[in-house]
Amino acid sequence: MKFFGFKGGVHPPENKIQTENQAIETLKAPKMVYISLLQHIGVPLTPCVKVGDRVLKGQTIADSEAFLSVPVHATVSGTVKKIENLPFPLMGNVQTIVIENDDQEEWASLRKVENWKEASKEDLLSIIREKGIVGLGGAAFPTHIKLNPPSDTKIDALLLNGAECEPYLNSDNRVMIEEPEKVVEGIKIMKHILKVETVVIGIEDNKKEAIEVMKKACEGTGIEVMPLKTMYPQGGEKSLIKAILNKEVPSGKLPSAVGVVVNNTTTAAAIYDAVVNGLPLLDKVVTITGKAISEPKNLRAVIGTPISDLLENCGYKEEEAEKIVMGGPMMGMAQFTLEVPVIKGTSGLLALTKEETNYCKPKACIGCGKCVDACPMSLEPIMYARLAAFSQWEEMANYHLMDCIECGSCSYICPSNRPLTEAIKIGKAKLRSMKK
Amino acid sequence: MAKILKMGPSPHIRTKETVDDVMYDVILALLPALLAGSYFFGIRAIIVTAVSILSCMATEYICQKLMKQDIQIFDGSAILTGILYAFVIPPYMSLTYVVVGAIVSIALGKMVFGGLGHNIFNPALVGRAFVQASWPVAITTFMYDDMGGATMLDVMKRGLSTDMALIEKGNLYLNTFIGGMGGCLGETSALALLLGGAYLIYKKQVDWKVPAIIIGTVFAASLIAGADPFLHIFSGGLFLGAFFMATDMVTSPHTSKGKMIFAFGIGVLVSLIRFKGGYPEGVAYSILIMNGFVPLINRYTSPKKFGEVK
Numbered sequence: 001m002k003f004f005g006f007k008g009g010v011h012p013p014e015n016k017i018q019t020e021n022q023a024i025e026t027l028k029a030p031k032m033v034y035i036s037l038l039q040h041i042g043v044p045l046t047p048c049v050k051v052g053d054r055v056l057k058g059q060t061i062a063d064s065e066a067f068l069s070v071p072v073h074a075t076v077s078g079t080v081k082k083i084e085n086l087p088f089p090l091m092g093n094v095q096t097i098v099i100e101n102d103d104q105e106e107w108a109s110l111r112k113v114e115n116w117k118e119a120s121k122e123d124l125l126s127i128i129r130e131k132g133i134v135g136l137g138g139a140a141f142p143t144h145i146k147l148n149p150p151s152d153t154k155i156d157a158l159l160l161n162g163a164e165c166e167p168y169l170n171s172d173n174r175v176m177i178e179e180p181e182k183v184v185e186g187i188k189i190m191k192h193i194l195k196v197e198t199v200v201i202g203i204e205d206n207k208k209e210a211i212e213v214m215k216k217a218c219e220g221t222g223i224e225v226m227p228l229k230t231m232y233p234q235g236g237e238k239s240l241i242k243a244i245l246n247k248e249v250p251s252g253k254l255p256s257a258v259g260v261v262v263n264n265t266t267t268a269a270a271i272y273d274a275v276v277n278g279l280p281l282l283d284k285v286v287t288i289t290g291k292a293i294s295e296p297k298n299l300r301a302v303i304g305t306p307i308s309d310l311l312e313n314c315g316y317k318e319e320e321a322e323k324i325v326m327g328g329p330m331m332g333m334a335q336f337t338l339e340v341p342v343i344k345g346t347s348g349l350l351a352l353t354k355e356e357t358n359y360c361k362p363k364a365c366i367g368c369g370k371c372v373d374a375c376p377m378s379l380e381p382i383m384y385a386r387l388a389a390f391s392q393w394e395e396m397a398n399y400h401l402m403d404c405i406e407c408g409s410c411s412y413i414c415p416s417n418r419p420l421t422e423a424i425k426i427g428k429a430k431l432r433s434m435k436k
Numbered sequence: 437m438a439k440i441l442k443m444g445p446s447p448h449i450r451t452k453e454t455v456d457d458v459m460y461d462v463i464l465a466l467l468p469a470l471l472a473g474s475y476f477f478g479i480r481a482i483i484v485t486a487v488s489i490l491s492c493m494a495t496e497y498i499c500q501k502l503m504k505q506d507i508q509i510f511d512g513s514a515i516l517t518g519i520l521y522a523f524v525i526p527p528y529m530s531l532t533y534v535v536v537g538a539i540v541s542i543a544l545g546k547m548v549f550g551g552l553g554h555n556i557f558n559p560a561l562v563g564r565a566f567v568q569a570s571w572p573v574a575i576t577t578f579m580y581d582d583m584g585g586a587t588m589l590d591v592m593k594r595g596l597s598t599d600m601a602l603i604e605k606g607n608l609y610l611n612t613f614i615g616g617m618g619g620c621l622g623e624t625s626a627l628a629l630l631l632g633g634a635y636l637i638y639k640k641q642v643d644w645k646v647p648a649i650i651i652g653t654v655f656a657a658s659l660i661a662g663a664d665p666f667l668h669i670f671s672g673g674l675f676l677g678a679f680f681m682a683t684d685m686v687t688s689p690h691t692s693k694g695k696m697i698f699a700f701g702i703g704v705l706v707s708l709i710r711f712k713g714g715y716p717e718g719v720a721y722s723i724l725i726m727n728g729f730v731p732l733i734n735r736y737t738s739p740k741k742f743g744e745v746k
Contacts (some may be wrong), residue, residue, distance in 0.1 A: 242742075332448065352449070358449060372691055409447075
């Protein structure tokens with residue numbers, strides 16, 4: 001299959017070497033786990049346990065009737081201590097169930113599918129939902145919805161995103177290297193649900209080992225492994241589809257509009273565990289790195305572990321840290337407190353020094369157009385900053401503001417350090433509030 | 437108390453390249469032309485360039501003080517304007533005019549619009565246009581080998597006699613390419629400008645298509661007009677304009693397609709002025725005129741959005 005590539009993009013220093021050969025270590029579950037009730041795109045869940053209840057590991061503790069939702073589970077056995085609004089890594093406070101770990105590792109009984117090859121699509125989708133599976137690339141979109149596109153759209157390709165184009169991160173990379181069978185089995189389950197022939201795993205060519213391992217694991221399965229040029233944001237859903245299939249997802253549409261479903265490789269492993277082993281999504285591999293970390297690692301931590309636990313385990317140098325970022329350096333979220341917990345979408349935790357962030361005071365725009373060249377969506381970020389300065393929100397929409405995927409390439413490349421992505425985020429929020 | 441962590445939106449890392457780096461890259465690329473200028477015109481070339489740079493920086497300093505802006509005279513942009521202004525005037529022009537032109541470049545060409553990034557016209561060319569309008573004789577008096585003489589373009593346009601030494605020195609094409617002839621300080625050596633231009637293309641500060649289109653258009657127009665295309669592209673300010681002024685980030689379009697249209701417009705205007713207009717040269721005016729069209733060009737050359745329905 002031909003590799004087509006996509007237009008634009010940037011190539012920041014990769015900084016993968018610190019953790020790419022670090023085998024996944026399992027972090028001991030903490031004494032207190034904090035399970036946020038908003039672990040997916042959608043609405044917060046309603047708790048189905050109350051303070052004082054004893055919960056078992058794997059037990060559903062909150063769920064919702066809403067379409068875009070998946071349940072969360074107790075990640076340890078113990079007692080519900082509190083249910084209250086607590087800091088949340090993505091923004092503000094969110095209702096959180098706090099469980100005191102009794103270290104008993106007592107499991108709830110787990111439903112699984114005995115022979116998935118004979119199971120119906122509906123059964124498989126329902127168990128994927130029940131186990132709380134969301135897209136683990138960071139967006140946390142409920143997987144059962146992604147795998148169930150509207151009946152009038154024909155899906156003919158399934159793409160697996162193993163690009164992991166964000167600098168610093170290695171969690172998908174390590175999962176592919178260490179658990180290739182799970183990934184491949186998970187992909188087979190998805191293939192069975194979607195009934196597609198074309199299945200391609202895209203992996204950036206800076207992950208040679210993962211490419212080799214996955215190629216070997218895919219032998220004879222009809223699943224193709226495609227090395228991709230290392231270029232951010234190669235793993236953006238639309239960029240990935242363009243690079244592998246040379247199809248452009250129309251503006252404002254989902255990949256299903258061009259007959260494609262994209263899922264992350266780590267999600268595939270989670271699907272396997274959910275269907276075959278009956279395991280809910282209880283933990284997440286997180287890359288902990290950055291110059292303010294003395295022992296960078298890939299840790300498997302249960303959901304609800306405070307990030308301070310992860311940092312301390314990796315030699316966090318508090319005095320050197322300038323910014324703590326959950327996720328990658330290009331799209332992750334800066335954290336103001338270390339009290340926030342690991343959530344389903346957490347793939348990285350960065351303790352960045354001042355030197356690393358390389359912040360400098362913004363200067364005047366010199367109109368160099370580097371942001372225009374870097375934009376993978378072929379937009380003109382230069383105009384957004386200019387228009388935002390004069391509150392010209394509608395004019396920003398005329399420049400296709402809503403098509404921006406907020407990858408941050410424009411801000412990254414700007415020699416004047418203009419707050420381009422910031423202008424875009426504000427513009428989007430303004431436009432949304434005007435529509436209401 | 438726990439350390440206060442820095443917040444702020446993504447991305448959390450940024451490229452090491454700053455505006456200053458961009459400016460100094462261009463300054464570096466202009467050094468071969470400065471060396472060539474001082475080889476052909478002697479110490480005078482260095483003096484004129486130094487006076488121009490210092491006048492530009494001083495003007496910028498005063499303006500930024502008056503406008504209560506941060507003083508940023510070392511960001512490279514004033515230095516760059518100083519060099520470019522020196523390059524587009526004859527090396528033997530009175531130093532008073534050099535200073536006046538440099539002041540106009542920065543004050544009227546750049547600071548009245550609000551400073552770096554806000555100007556519409558190339559500042560160095562604004563300075564040159566001002567001097568050309570005020571002291572037309574001073575800016576068209578060229579000397580070479582201590583002899584006053586017409587430039588190659590004068591010769592071609594008006595049938596004037598050039599100093600015969602130049603022609604006798606050997607290959608005319610080679611001489612015009614290397615720069616052994618009368619002309620403006622930094623314009624005569626196409627070779628030196630090409631070296632600097634190649635560096636900028638390599639550093640991705642310049643899109644090679646812009647100079648290629650400008651030079652190509654003039655070349656083709658010369659052929660059509662029945663003139664010698666090589667003498668036309670190697671003489672006058674074409675290489676300097678094509679590599680260093682039409683590619684000025686502030687005053688050229690930001691879209692790829694826009695840059696092509698802009699370059700083609702300059703090539704056409706240069707040819708029109710040279711073959712149909714009153715001046716033997718026309719690069720400075722062509723670029724200034726096209727600078728005025730930049731907002732319009734930007735508006736109509738938005739790239740096709742990813743996923744836009746055709």
